Amino acid sequence: MQSQPDALQDIGRVLKQARLASALTQEQVADLAGISRPRYRDIETGSAAARASTLMNIARALGMEMMLIPQAMVPAVEALLRPHDDDDLPAFVSHAEDGDDG
């Protein structure tokens, strides 16, 4: 299991997909989110972890909201989003059971 490193790339993938779907440049998203382009690039490529607040700002800039979903409800939420991802946005999930440790 890939705890952080891959979860970051997972997030970055969603951000990039949403950005391209919105026809925005990295610079535009960075500006909307209130961060610099190099920083946004690092986040989108998964080479750096953004703060939760920064990720929220980026998500909003891309027309998304960050939510905490009970794991039991994740499948239902995914099902709700699936028939919708025509061309709009690809709400991601970070499905890593990663051995938190518990």
Next chain:
Amino acid sequence: MQSQPDALQDIGRVLKQARLASALTQEQVADLAGISRPRYRDIETGSAAARASTLMNIARALGMEMMLIPQAMVPAVEALLRPHDDDDLPAFVSHAEDGDDG
């Protein structure tokens, strides 16, 4: 509009509620999430912003998953979660239009 400060407290409120619902101590959650107790406390009280990766770990420790939901789908997702928040978990949302800048 209170951009970050309040969104943090919003998140913290959800974390605390989920933690109490799971009958876990701050130390247990911190340990599960791989951070120190003082740090978890700061996050839960909203006095500090965690990294996205840290928030994901905390969420998982509490039986939740972080998801990015298209804004258009947020109401539907909330509706899906509402009849469920009996005693389990209260999937939060950060509904702040906050004037990031855009």
Next chain:
DNA sequence: AGAATAAGATACTTATACGCATCATTGAAC
């Protein structure tokens, strides 16, 4: 009253997210 546990709070140090400036590479237009 005293002991144990959970939580609030502080100080010091380290790791890193972020801004800013800069340069290289790619791809499209000329």
Next chain:
DNA sequence: GTTCAATGATGCGTATAAGTATCTTATTCT
């Protein structure tokens, strides 16, 4: 082959997330 736009990538300085240690307070149990 030159110019412009978009992206990838560094280096330096600052802000802050996070670790560790310590102390206090509230609660519970004896």
